[in-house]
Amino acid sequence: MHACEKGATGVYWGHRAIAKVFYRDLIAQLDEMHGHEVEHYAIFGQLMKARGVRSVIAPVFWCVGGILYGIVTALAGRRAIWRSTAVIESIVTRELKVAADFFENRDSEIHQAILRILEEKAAHMAVGQNNSPGQHA
Numbered sequence: 001m002h003a004c005e006k007g008a009t010g011v012y013w014g015h016r017a018i019a020k021v022f023y024r025d026l027i028a029q030l031d032e033m034h035g036h037e038v039e040h041y042a043i044f045g046q047l048m049k050a051r052g053v054r055s056v057i058a059p060v061f062w063c064v065g066g067i068l069y070g071i072v073t074a075l076a077g078r079r080a081i082w083r084s085t086a087v088i089e090s091i092v093t094r095e096l097k098v099a100a101d102f103f104e105n106r107d108s109e110i111h112q113a114i115l116r117i118l119e120e121k122a123a124h125m126a127v128g129q130n131n132s133p134g135q136h137a
């Protein structure tokens with residue numbers, strides 16, 4: 001999950017970079033979503049640090065992968081930005097729900113953090129879905 005969040009920061013960074021050139025009306029919204037992903041990455045990092053768990057290996061690798069993906073999808077058009085957002089966030093939401101179930105009776109702090117993050121994921125997914133109607137994963 002920590003690695004996924006780092007990757008997500010990269011994806012939104014890539015989307016924002018292209019939006020700054022071609023879709024300036026999207027910048028504020030993408031900035032806000034990118035900020036959420038930065039927070040999610042920090043939250044998981046803090047939870048892991050407090051438990052003596054090693055951080056994700058080479059976070060820059062995950063971030064660069066996300067940036068490349070974000071740039072490529074954004075170059076395909078504004079609909080592609082929102083479609084990829086809807087699909088990625090739906091996948092991450094599924095993973096986080098599994099994680100929330102796992103931690104529910106094991107670690108209430110992690111469980112609560114995941115539930116909070118899930119709210120923002122749902123909001124991101126809705127924005128992506130509303131801006132690119134259609135089926136997704």
Ligand SMILES: [Fe+2]
Nearest residue numbers: 005008037040
């Ligand atoms: Fe996130």
